[in-house]
Amino acid sequence: MTASPLPDPAPEALAHSARLQELLRAQIDEAGGAISFARFMELALYAPGLGYYSAGASKFGAEGDFITAPELGPVFAACVAEAIAPVLQQIGPHARLLELGGGTGAFAEVALKRLLELDALPDRYCILEPSAQLRERQRERLQQRLVPPVFDLVEWLDRPFDDDWDGVVFANEVIDALPISRFAIEGGDAASDGQQPGEVLEEHVAVEDGRLVRVLRPADTFLANAVRFIEKRLERPLPDGYRSEVLPQLPYWIQAVAGGLQRGAMLFVDYGYPRQEFYLPGRDDGTLRAYYRHHVHDDPLVWPGLQDITASVDFTALAEAGVAAGFDFAGYCSQASFLMGNGMAHVLSRIEKIKDEAERQRRSNEVKRLTLPSEMGERFQVMGFQKDVEFGIAFLAGDLSHRL
Numbered sequence: 001m002t003a004s005p006l007p008d009p010a011p012e013a014l015a016h017s018a019r020l021q022e023l024l025r026a027q028i029d030e031a032g033g034a035i036s037f038a039r040f041m042e043l044a045l046y047a048p049g050l051g052y053y054s055a056g057a058s059k060f061g062a063e064g065d066f067i068t069a070p071e072l073g074p075v076f077a078a079c080v081a082e083a084i085a086p087v088l089q090q091i092g093p094h095a096r097l098l099e100l101g102g103g104t105g106a107f108a109e110v111a112l113k114r115l116l117e118l119d120a121l122p123d124r125y126c127i128l129e130p131s132a133q134l135r136e137r138q139r140e141r142l143q144q145r146l147v148p149p150v151f152d153l154v155e156w157l158d159r160p161f162d163d164d165w166d167g168v169v170f171a172n173e174v175i176d177a178l179p180i181s182r183f184a185i186e187g188g189d190a191a192s193d194g195q196q197p198g199e200v201l202e203e204h205v206a207v208e209d210g211r212l213v214r215v216l217r218p219a220d221t222f223l224a225n226a227v228r229f230i231e232k233r234l235e236r237p238l239p240d241g242y243r244s245e246v247l248p249q250l251p252y253w254i255q256a257v258a259g260g261l262q263r264g265a266m267l268f269v270d271y272g273y274p275r276q277e278f279y280l281p282g283r284d285d286g287t288l289r290a291y292y293r294h295h296v297h298d299d300p301l302v303w304p305g306l307q308d309i310t311a312s313v314d315f316t317a318l319a320e321a322g323v324a325a326g327f328d329f330a331g332y333c334s335q336a337s338f339l340m341g342n343g344m345a346h347v348l349s350r351i352e353k354i355k356d357e358a359e360r361q362r363r364s365n366e367v368k369r370l371t372l373p374s375e376m377g378e379r380f381q382v383m384g385f386q387k388d389v390e391f392g393i394a395f396l397a398g399d400l401s402h403r404l
């Protein structure tokens with residue numbers, strides 16, 4: 001990933017972004033001059049037909065803006081399948097697998113092939129995908145690459161299950177794409193013995209001199225209370241001028257996707273930190289990032305619709321949300337430890353046997369990217385939850401839960 005300068009978009013891409021900016025300006029006008037940053041992010045990523053994930057821009061892989069673990073090759077999904085197979089087998093033949101945010105379908109393809117080999121196919125493999133364009137991409141890929149009886153297990157959902165069900169929820173790099181609220185602290189006196197907290201303000205997006213800009217407005221009670229909760233758990237007020245982000249809706253989101261799950265597990269993979277590290281005093285502008293053609297930068301307002309916008313996950317908040325939704329916490333570790341503990345040895349022995357030199361090299365490079373601390377190995381972490389099932393050995397290696 002490189003820092004600026006950003007490559008110029010093609011004229012048709014700029015025209016696309018201009019249409020989304022028109023919509024943003026109309027919404028800003030309608031709202032009396034500013035919309036919350038969370039609303040901006042929601043529109044920039046998901047406005048029907050215009051948002052980054054809803055429209056046709058290529059996002060994944062070498063030609064796109066970023067690369068995810070399942071896009072690198074088959075290793076990641078094969079190891080995740082290894083971890084969830086025992087859970088599906090404990091539940092039995094009626095188990096469902098719900099994948100949130102299926103990307104290009106790369107994860108589903110490999111996971112289903114590996115689950116078939118492990119004799120652990122679910123009864124239904126459901127993909128909850130808000131982007132119509134990505135759904136089409138997933139459908140095409142899976143139809144071409146899966147044998148018909150396995151393809152027939154796959155279906156697409158518009159919303160989470162509304163009945164009671166048993167099975168597994170899986171999401172890779174989805175929580176980082178949920179629209180976050182940005183906040184700023186103004187005033188207060190963290191240095192004094194009294195530890196007087198400052199006022200909580202919320203970042204909004206407005207138009208000034210014809211350009212989109214970020215401005216501060218007083219936070220509503222929902223956001224202000226979410227920030228006060230963070231300070232309470234940190235046991236210190238956040239200092240004057242501190243800016244960061246929070247996902248106050250995370251507990252409701254988890255409840256919405258897995259509320260009907262009676263027996264089963266949830267597995268989330270993403271980049272992030274435990275709360276104490278997320279809100280370190282030095283991390284005073286949060287973790288918000290924009291990705292444009294493999295350039296990472298910190299201006300989310302550039303070319304709306306053409307770049308991805310993400311923020312890291314507060315894994316302590318995720319642990320609290322999972323438990324609040326009625327699950328037992330199953331484990332938390334780095335992606336490297338998780339993959340090592342779930343079939344990586346088997347994958348490596350298969351790689352050694354590959355005769356084609358170039359293919360063997362590609363697979364070894366993939367393993368390095370997934371596991372090296374300087375690549376995705378430590379930055380990405382895995383958190384699991386279980387209800388009336390056991391992940392078994394899935395979280396035995398490299399437990400990080402003491403850091404939560």
Ligand SMILES: C[S@@+](CC[C@H](N)C(=O)[O-])C[C@H]1O[C@@H](n2cnc3c(N)ncnc32)[C@H](O)[C@@H]1O
Pocket residue numbers: 053068069070071100101102103104107128129130131134171172173174177178
């Ligand atoms: C960064 S991509 C990751 C895709 C895929 N999981 C991968 O690893 O390649 C984020 C995905 O989450 C989806 N997404 C965003 N909000 C979602 C939500 N509320 N529920 C389910 N999926 C969502 C996006 O459409 C997109 O497919």
